[in-house]
Amino acid sequence: MTTVSRRVDRVLDKLDIGPTPMSDHSAMIIAPGQNAWTDPFLVMGEEFVNQPGFEWHPHRGMETVTLILNGALEHGDSMGNAGVLGPGDVQWMTAGRGIIHREVAARAEQAHVIQLWVNLPAHRKLVPTRYQDLRAGTHAVHTEPGVLVQLISGEVGEARALALNHWPILGLVITLDPKTAYRQVLDGDQRAFAYVLSGQAEIGGRTVHAGQIAWSDPVSRPGDPTTLALNTGDGDDQTKVMLFAGRPIGESVYASGPFVMNTRAEIEQAYRDFHSGKFGSIPRHTRLPSGT
Secondary structure, eight states, X not given: OOOEEOOOOEEEEOEEEEOOSSEEEEEEXXXXXXXXXXXXXXXXXXXXXXXXXXXXXXEBSEEEEEEEEESOEEEEETTSOEEEEOTTOEEEEEOTTOEEXXXXXXXXXXXXXXXEEEEOOGGGTXXXXXXXXXXGGGOEEEEETTEEEEEEESEETTXXXXXXXXXXXXXXXXXXXXXXXXXXXEETTOEEEEEEEESEEEETTEEEETTEEEEEOOOSOTTOEEEEEEEOXXXXXXXXXXXXXXXXXXXXXXXXXXXXXXXXXXXHHHHHHHHTTTTOOOOSOOSSOTTO
């Protein structure tokens, strides 16, 4: 079977927002409301979380994937879970039928994080809530000369990530030495994005710099193999790329604040359920005192 080489359909700069009450600096990498171009991915932001950070707030109908680039991020939820994530850690949270949680900088530090929202299909919107803390030292890896692929979700070669999915997602952090070429195999019906965390690379024939995101849309039928080429040029520094791919869900999206459903009626029900206590309650005590 002939393998199709993918192209990059568009390259976009992240949008710097600046300081907010929750973050020393905020940026939007995937803007909301562009579902036809980003499905199954909803939104992705970069935050330098300070105090007070993102205090107790609800979610329903989607999943969040949080990558800790630096610092320490404390989390807690209405199920009584609490903990701290450090550099290289990833958290995959299934909001599902409803959760209340918090994300703040731990120990008065600043936490540099990227958070991606992944959509769920209608029949999985109300699944039970779940946290998966994927620690830096536990990531499956795939290596080639000059290439380190850390797996957050999905499979590469013989390596398989630990994350459990309600919708199949490939999630990778790829580190490339200078003058290195790498080809990532993707199903033909997947939409992929590559966000350059540091350095620069030629991706699918387009030059992409740090702070830019490159999109590759579905090109063929399910199961047909395609490849996305990444190449680095001369220089002394490594390039690090966040690469995610998933098949578009193809359903209507109705979002309001922290809730992502398919219809307005479902959003209204989400607000009723939240205000009536069906998401649980904010714990009086988390394992880590607030503000530490």
